Amino acid sequence: MGRQTKTISRERRMAATRIDCDIHPAVGGTRTTLLPYLDDHWKEQVVSRAIDGLDLTSYPPNMPLSGRADWRPAHGKPGSDLAMLQRGAFDQLGASHAICNVLYGAQAVYDPYMAAAFCKAINDWIAAEWLASDSRLRASIVVPMQAPDLAIEEIERRAGDHRFVSVLVLAQGETLLGRRHYWPVYQAAERHKLPIAIHAGSQYRTAPSSIGWPSYRYEYYLAEAQAFQAQVLSLIYEGVFGKFPGLKVVLMESGVSWLPAFMWRANKTWRGVRVEVPWVDREPAAIMRDHIRFTTQPFDSPPDAAGVAEIIDMIGSDKMFLFSSDYPHWQFDGDDAIPPHLPASLVSRMCADNPLETFPRLSLAA
């Protein structure tokens, strides 16, 4: 099943390329999965202090969303079994390649040194046990954004390995992602042709919205859409895309249908108050179409074909869509991860052309 594929060639993509931009291998635990990848100091720390259980509050493994019933292994968390993931993401859903985004709590650790050590271990683990086992897999670099200098160190450490195709951060971190203390991270990412992948999930530093802490996971998950919107505004208004014109940002598991009204409101607000951000010299929606991409699960779409067509028309760019299944998260049933009612031309673009344009390292030899 394509184990020999080393590069995703332009020729191949015409026929069979379907790049799943968001799948989730699961870390079993810090004291188990990651232990072999920690240095002696952190091995001792992890064992003697029993540092474990860093699954994110955003995704309790037993929650239905966290794992579709038929993608749950008999033992362990959804996404923890390589063979099962291969059967699901490749055989069943038909991906030719898939990008692994590991959602384990390294990003949420307060201690910057511990966060960096765990991020490094996750990246070593995914390279050794997943990427090395299946040449169809790629991965995002997990980085400690709590300490931008350490995040850059981790990016530089991975930059030579082209199987790492993006930099993964959470939608809700310590500060908004446009803030200038993060700019050196974006400089490094741009230099290495790594898009920034912002994935749903929270460090639980601030409430998911200005109204405070909600009661239910359901509300929290819905509120991620607003957090993504705030991140996009932050990146634009702080001037990140002016500073780093080659940078692309991918919103992962963000939902899609909120985009049109969000773009209009951003344009309208910018027209009214642009005097305070003179470096933003064109409409935010135009900047989004150039720099922002999003994965297509979940789509949160209108129920009818006409509504879906209208949303696509409103978004106004077929380059922004990137195919994803969100495996093993339970976003849909059956074998078709393409949201209903999408036109064939868009499906073809979002499965191959757009991912290859967004993640330039996909086209490089591993």
Next chain:
Amino acid sequence: MSDVIDRPMLEQEATAKSRLRIIDCDIHPSLHARSDLNPFLAKRWQDHLKTYGDHLRTPYIGTTPYPRSSPLIARRDAWPPTGGPPGSDLAFMRQQHLDPFDVEFGMLQVLDMFIFSQQNLEFGAAIQRAVNEWQLAHWTSREPRLKAAILVGQDDTQAAVAEIERCAKIGQYVQINVSPRANEPLGRRRYWPIYALAEELGLPLGIHVGGYGGHAPTGGGWPSYYAEEHQSNAHSMAATLTSLVIEGVPERFPRLKIVFIEGGFGWISSTMWRMDQHFERFRDEVPHLKRRPSEYVREHFWFTTQPIDEPDEARHLRSLIEWVGVDRLLFSSDYPHWDFDDPRFAFKTPLTEVERAKIFNGNARALYKL
């Protein structure tokens, strides 16, 4: 460009404007000075106001945390010739807004004094009562077109209930206002006594954007710019809608009517789709919900139109209106603020006579029993 935008409205005006009077669901009256409230405050609170003033979860005592794009957020032409801040002079409000636009009724939305956000709850209770009395004495008793709201800070729920009961006996108020930004999301249990009372009294619950709840304006932290903070108002409204629906407020208070004010309406349809799409997945977490979330929205919630979305293509605004539903929309101007929507030009897509009649008048008339 402007001729393209204006044409449909001009056609409508020729046939419709002379007959259709407007109900404006968001007009901001303003104090001339805080001392205007002294007649309605006990000596202790007059002194407190002078000595300590507000205690809000925001860094400055004299201005907003994100400097606005214009003084007092106001239109440059809205400063009364007689002096005082925009919105403080009834005669000028009549001359500039109520008369030329043929406003049949205007819903007052008082933002002065940050009633919803006072950390000193006793001071907050005194201030909310004073402002509620001031609305009648200075506005509605002098101008019957204007309608007052009972403003209450929901975090002192007991005081809020007492104030609502006091005002309801007077009977001049048409809704009960709380803030989207407080200690906790509005759906949370601690606020339910307010909803029970609103339902019993048959008064809609009004939720105007703004307030200082102490939480960062976004789920990712504190933004740097007003442009970001301004748009976060829409985010807070989407989160408030999900909180109220998912906590089961309309399920538990089936006769309660809720009005979202100054949030616009672009975000509503996608919020409904998102709630519905994920409902099945989370259903076992919220067994108190008996119906799909969007069904509650379509029966219990209304939305004022300003700031109206301005898509590049007018037909997209048309789709948005149909997705939300004409019956759910209430025209609002936000007078005298800078992002005022002019009723002649706000809808840059043609509306039918029936739709105009509903959005600009009929929906509000029925909702507020005017």
